[in-house]
Amino acid sequence: EAQVTQNPRYLITVTGKKLTVTCSQNMNHEYMSWYRQDPGLGLRQIYYSMNVEVTDKGDVPEGYKVSRKEKRNFPLILESPSPNQTSLYFCASWGFGTEAFFGQGTRLTVV
Amino acid sequence: GENVEQHPSTLSVQEGDSAVIKCTYSDSASNYFPWYKQELGKRPQLIIDIRSNVGEKKDQRIAVTLNKTAKHFSLHITETQPEDSAVYFCAASYGGATNKLIFGTGTLLAVQP
Numbered sequence: 009e010a011q012v013t014q015n016p017r018y019l020i021t022v023t024g025k026k027l028t029v030t031c032s033q034n035m036n037h038e039y040m041s042w043y044r045q046d047p048g049l050g051l052r053q054i055y056y057s058m059n060v061e062v063t064d065k066g067d068v069p070e071g072y073k074v075s076r077k078e079k080r081n082f083p084l085i086l087e088s089p090s091p092n093q094t095s096l097y098f099c100a101s102w103g104f105g106t107e108a109f110f111g112q113g114t115r116l117t118v119v
Numbered sequence: 120g121e122n123v124e125q126h127p128s129t130l131s132v133q134e135g136d137s138a139v140i141k142c143t144y145s146d147s148a149s150n151y152f153p154w155y156k157q158e159l160g161k162r163p164q165l166i167i168d169i170r171s172n173v174g175e176k177k178d179q180r181i182a183v184t185l186n187k188t189a190k191h192f193s194l195h196i197t198e199t200q201p202e203d204s205a206v207y208f209c210a211a212s213y214g215g216a217t218n219k220l221i222f223g224t225g226t227l228l229a230v231q232p
Binding site for chain 1: 125128150151153165168208210219220221222223
């Protein structure tokens with residue numbers, strides 16, 4: 009079954025404590041991206057990857073890091089989380105000119 | 120830069136009426152325009168898409184139209200039902216090597232029974 013898997017689904021953490029949200033896809037897609045969803049702001053792109061070792065900043069990259077060492081995985085790293093990073097996060101993957109598939113979402117709360 | 124504007128942000132219709140959501144995009148090189156539906160607490164899922172070489176596409180009660188000259192595309196839902204209530208996102212794929220996917224800000228559609 010084609011899928012994008014994110015973990016964890018829910019996470020509560022404290023300010024400054026490094027965390028990683030994992031994302032994995034099984035469709036051999038070249039493109040992967042992280043979005044954050046906040047009320048009234050839609051899906052804003054954080055980082056984007058066109059292939060292994062190729063990443064680019066999206067609209068809201070500050071405070072986030074990513075890596076793409078393998079084609080299937082695209083983890084999102086928050087080195088020092090702050091309360092303004094409390095949000096719903098989605099990972100997505102797609103092939104060239106094809107449908108994007110989304111992960112289940114990760115609801116992050118930073119206190 | 121790359122931008123997709125979506126209107127309205129909220130839309131309330133009576134069951135059985137039609138609903139129309141409109142989007143505009145900034146880059147004339149965009150060539151792929153998907154629409155996603157996000158039900159409460161769930162991930163966005165594709166409902167219909169259109170490519171730049173096609174002006175209109177229909178799938179049962181939903182249709183999408185594309186006006187490349189004006190850089191507009193729209194989602195049309197006919198005979199709306201309560202289960203159509205959700206947030207709808209349009210998106211534009213900026214082709215070439217990057218193939219970025221940029222989303223609009225979403226429309227909350229409420230279908231009143």
